[in-house]
Structure formats: structure tokens, C-alpha cells
Amino acid sequence: MEPIQLVGYAITLLVGATIALLAVQIWRDIRPVLTEQTDVFRAHTVTVSKNITMFKTADKEKIYFGEKELEKLRAQEFVKDVAPFGSASFAASAAISFNGQKLSTDLFFESVPDEYLDVKSEDWVWDSANGFLPIVIPEDYLSLYNFGFAESQSLPVVSEAMLSQVTFNIYVSGNGRHQVYNSRIVGLSGKINSILVPESFLQWANVEFGTGGKERSSRLLVEFADATDERIPQYFEATGLNINQNELEASKLTFFFKLAMLFVVVTALIIVVLSAVLIIMSMNLIVHKNRSLFVNLYNIGYTPAQIARYYHRVISGVTVVVVAMAALLSAWVRHLYVGRLDTVFHIEGGPVSLWVSALLLLLVLLVIYNIFIARIIKIKLRTK
Numbered sequence: 001m002e003p004i005q006l007v008g009y010a011i012t013l014l015v016g017a018t019i020a021l022l023a024v025q026i027w028r029d030i031r032p033v034l035t036e037q038t039d040v041f042r043a044h045t046v047t048v049s050k051n052i053t054m055f056k057t058a059d060k061e062k063i064y065f066g067e068k069e070l071e072k073l074r075a076q077e078f079v080k081d082v083a084p085f086g087s088a089s090f091a092a093s094a095a096i097s098f099n100g101q102k103l104s105t106d107l108f109f110e111s112v113p114d115e116y117l118d119v120k121s122e123d124w125v126w127d128s129a130n131g132f133l134p135i136v137i138p139e140d141y142l143s144l145y146n147f148g149f150a151e152s153q154s155l156p157v158v159s160e161a162m163l164s165q166v167t168f169n170i171y172v173s174g175n176g177r178h179q180v181y182n183s184r185i186v187g188l189s190g191k192i193n194s195i196l197v198p199e200s201f202l203q204w205a206n207v208e209f210g211t212g213g214k215e216r217s218s219r220l221l222v223e224f225a226d227a228t229d230e231r232i233p234q235y236f237e238a239t240g241l242n243i244n245q246n247e248l249e250a251s252k253l254t255f256f257f258k259l260a261m262l263f264v265v266v267t268a269l270i271i272v273v274l275s276a277v278l279i280i281m282s283m284n285l286i287v288h289k290n291r292s293l294f295v296n297l298y299n300i301g302y303t304p305a306q307i308a309r310y311y312h313r314v315i316s317g318v319t320v321v322v323v324a325m326a327a328l329l330s331a332w333v334r335h336l337y338v339g340r341l342d343t344v345f346h347i348e349g350g351p352v353s354l355w356v357s358a359l360l361l362l363l364v365l366l367v368i369y370n371i372f373i374a375r376i377i378k379i380k381l382r383t384k
Helices: 003-037 054-058 067-074 139-153 199-209 231-239 245-289 291-299 304-341 352-382
Strands: 045-050 079-084 091-098 101-107 132-138 167-174 177-189 219-224 241-243
Touching: 003 245, 003 304, 003 352, 067 079, 067 219, 132 139, 139 177, 167 199, 177 199, 231 241, 245 291, 245 304, 245 352, 304 352
Parallel strands: 132 177
Antiparallel strands: 045 219, 045 241, 079 219, 091 101, 091 167, 167 177
């Protein structure tokens, strides 16, 4: 076999194998970041409400979702789940003493199922026995205070850790009754723009202090099976429901990332296949040129497998070396990007997927060459 043929095969295989192995390892490293360590790429849950029009300001009942509307929304193929916001039907206010002065403000409370809450806290528990009421507020509220209100009023800025240590009183009243609860902000939500209390408390308090009317919801949490589904904006535009398009834009990044990685892997595999085709065609040409020699060897007792053994060893040896080089090169590149990404995201584990993928690729190529080289020689020997 000509050295130029082996060099051409080695270069194309090295390029294709390196790209394929690196793409698989990048996907393995980045996927936990996309699905667990950040909400940006996570399967999206968005807040849905009705558009406020002039007619709805005259009739407030039109802003609430009816049971038929909820059933229709749940029936959509792209909708995975729908969870209505729970809302308080009683009056609430918060009070705190600061520098000898008592500060108070009226509040509104809402609740969502715990599985939709992006705050994890051991204190997120309502127990009527201890009288403690945990609260979650939006991250934007703290930012507005620190960079807006505190700046204009010459007040001190507050960190999240400091805010979680501040205790205050919550006054709840309605239905001829009133109650005071100790409270504390146990977390900040980056997803839900509302003042949240545990769902169990809100359901209990609506019975104890509420007006006794039917529970209604003007906002919904809608979870999509695929946030990149083009039917989503079409449906909400047609039904007049309000949805934040920016929330969907982030989810589309996941789709484009997957598409890009698939394109890279397919391109790399095409290069690998072309390298395999190149070496097989070269082998076919060698057998064709030396057919008489192979026939003589066959006539004196050599089997096609024995004749092919030399070529198989040469090609297999080159393949093993090249795939090992591709794996080492990919591991080196991974070391470079992990060092940079660790400053932003924590990447766990080592390049296990890279070595496993390299081994699988090597085994597949060796099996293919073992079958085709012997088959080529056998066919040529039987051709008159």
C-alpha cells in the first residue's frame, strides 16, 4: 500500500474523528449547564394572562380564566401543563420597625405549586402551629430598591443574605377576623414576578379570612413541551392571550445549540466515512493491480483471510494510532475550554464520554475493515 494513501487516510480520519469526539464531549459537558445550572436554556415555563383592553377595564370579570379556557389550553399539543396562580381574597399588610420608626405597606399575596418555584429553601413551609409565614419576592424588587429607591432616599443598600435575616410582621384581616404572623423573605425568584406565599397557607387563609367567593385566577403558569414550537406564538396571538416573547427567545437557544451540535457531528461522521471509503477503494485498487500475485498465493493454499491479514494489520495499526491521537487532541482542547468555562459554570466529571466514544469508533472501524478487506480479496480471486 502506497504511503501517500495511508497519509491521506490518516489525515482525513484524524480531522473527522477529532471533530466528532470533541462535539460529543462538548455536548456531554454543556448539557448539565443548560438543563440544571441555569434557567436560561431550561424547558420554559411562562406566565400567561389576558390582554387588558378598554372593555375589560369596564368589566373586570373578563380578566379571569374560566374552566373551559383552561381545558382548551391544556388540550394544546405543545402544552405540557397549566397551573393557575392562587390569589388572596383577604387584606394583608407588612410592618417593620426601623430606627425607631414603624414602616408599613399593603401587600398582595399569590401562590404557585412548589414544583414551579425556582427558590429552594428549608423554610418554605407553612405550619399554623408556629405562626411563621415564609415569603418569596421577585429579584427585581431588590434591584429596584438598591439601585432606585435607596439611591434617591440615601438609604443603605441590602444584599440578598442580609434581606433574608430581616424579620417583620404580616397583618392579615378579613371576614371579621384578623391575625398577625412573624415573617421573613426566604428567597428571591428570578422567574415569577409576584409576592408568593406557600400554597397551603393561601388556601387556608382564603377560607379563614377570605370573602368566600369562588377562587379565580387571572394569571397562569404554562409549561411547554417544546418552547421552540412555532405554533405557540400563533396560538396566543389568535386567542388574545398575553405572553412574554422574551421568555421564549431564551429557550430557542437550546434548539439552535442542539441543531448546531447535530450538524457538527454529522459533518464529522461524513468525514470519517469518506476516510474509510478512501482506504477501502485504495485497497480495492491494490488488489486489482496485484490480482495475479493474490491468485498464486490462493492456489498454493493461502485463504483470502490470510492474504488480507497483512493489509488489515497495516490499516488497523494506522487507525488505532490516529484515533488515539484524535482522542488526545480532543482531551487537550477540552482542558482548554473547561479552564475558561469554570469561571462561569461548574463542569463536573472528566472526559469519560470522549474515551468511550473513541473506543466505540475504533471498534466500528476495525470491524468494517476486517470484513471489507477480506471480502474484496475473496471477490477478486473468484473473478475470472
